[in-house]
Amino acid sequence: MENETIYIRMRLRLQSLPDSIITIGDLAQIIGQDKLVNKIAKLAVYQIKKSDRNIVVIDVMKVIATIQKYYPTIEIQTIGPSQTIIDVVYKKKKPTIGLIALVWFLLFVGSAIAIMNFHEDVSMQQVHQKLYFIMTGNNLEKPLLLQIPYSLGLGIGMILFFNHFFRKRLNEEPSPLEVEMFKYQQDLDQYVIIHENKEVMKRIRS
Known part of the structure; x- marks a missing residue:
């Protein structure tokens, strides 16, 4: 040898x-x-x-x-x-249905409030009213003809943006969230290598 x-x-x-x-x-x-x-x-x-x-x-x-x-x-x-x-990897307790429901509820309410606050900040309802007036010449407080397609488009746009429909991936291209998570994981790995690797850490004792 x-x-x-x-x-x-x-x-x-x-x-x-x-x-x-x-x-x-x-x-x-x-x-x-x-x-x-x-x-x-x-x-x-x-x-x-x-x-x-x-x-x-x-x-x-x-x-x-x-x-x-x-x-x-x-x-x-x-x-x-x-x-x-x-x-x-240690054994983890399986989450209960109650805990899953609570987390789902908090995420749902939080995201809904965030979307509503955004639309309120940019006066989206007034924008729809003005667009409807420009298109039809009529003033309408709730222009559902624009609001319903916009709401559907918002959901479809989020699915396309994150490139996932539940667990199914739409195509092989990574989503922006996956790219950011990859960058975060690289930074985390670099931190761990520097702070946990005993071979590269040399302590000088006085």
Whole structure:
């Protein structure tokens, strides 16, 4: 195995149960001779502890050190990210129907109030009245001919904007909300890597 070379690409995120033993095969994709890759993939790198709470960050240097401990002559080439974030998944209680109904009610009322306040701020009813007068020449307090299609269009527009109808995606293009959530997740991952990765934090003691 003196001339063997393996290529390692760390995974960005990984979900694990408490007290699980994390192997190199869990943390990274490995390319090399099949027999050697199978052996390396089974090497244990870390065991999840209760003190780890919800997040553990494993650095590629820890993976390399583990491989060199058992196979010191192998040449290791790393590609891609240098850390893997492990999300420790604990058993969660299933939400009750009452809690789901309460959350749904709060979201429904909150969004309805937000939409009504927006329309009140921009005087949408007066806009509809003026448009109806321009189109028909008649003054009408409630121009339903405009208000009903506008209300339907508002709902359809929100479905198209978020690119989802309940759980069904309309097309493969990500919605603006998904893009913003992706950016937020990237920032969160970067924060976690810097503050949770013990390998990159060096404390200088006086």
